[in-house]
Amino acid sequence: MxxxxxxxxxxxxxxxxxxxxxxxxxxxxxxxxxxRAASSQMLDRKGMNLASNLFHIGILGIFVGHFFGMLTPHWMYEAWLPIEVKQKMAMFAGGASGVLCLIGGVLLLKRRLFSHACVQPLPERIS
The missing domain is CATH 1.20.5 (Single alpha-helices involved in coiled-coils or other helix-helix interfaces)
Structure with missing residues (x-):
């Protein structure tokens, strides 16, 4: 093990x-x-705003949480924030950010795979 x-x-x-x-x-x-990015934003914006915003807000929340969680020494917050409270805050905020990122990512992937503006015929994908 x-x-x-x-x-x-x-x-x-x-x-x-x-x-x-x-x-x-x-x-x-x-x-x-x-x-190539094969962007289809100009062709079809349906569902793009919600999915993109959810994904990016989730990623930013994850980044900020990791930044503060790993780079902040204990002495900076232990006087006014107990470690147990900080851990629970990290679990809830990190969980919420992760769920937002996951939902946005799944919506973007669904759009990429099944939108007619995004999907190309197979021979064009290979070249």
């Missing part, structure tokens, strides 16, 4: 980061003009 814990939380994040960076670098070098 100790090996799995060490692998998944100590080693695997570095493997995933290296694969991401090296893969992005190789894709940029060898397929530079195949990168």
């Amino acid at each position: 100790q090996f799995l814990n060490m692998f998944f939380f100590d080693i695997y994040p570095y493997i995933a980061g290296a694969v991401f960076l090296i893969g992005s670098w190789l894709r940029y070098d060898y397929g530079q003009y195949t990168w």
Whole structure:
């Protein structure tokens, strides 16, 4: 069990980061003009405002929560905010931000996969 814990939380994040960076670098070098966002915002805005706002508010909440939660020393808040209260606030605010991000992400993914303005025929996707 100790090996799995060490692998998944100590080693695997570095493997995933290296694969991401090296893969992005190789894709940029060898397929530079195949990168495209394929944005369809101009063609179909239905559902875009709600999904995009939910996703971005959730991501910002997660970022701010991690920033303050990990970079704020205990001595700065322990006089007026007990640790248990801070942990409960982090759980509720983080949970709400995560749910907002998840709902917005699912709505954006649904729009991307099933909207006629977003979906391209298969031969155009391959090229």
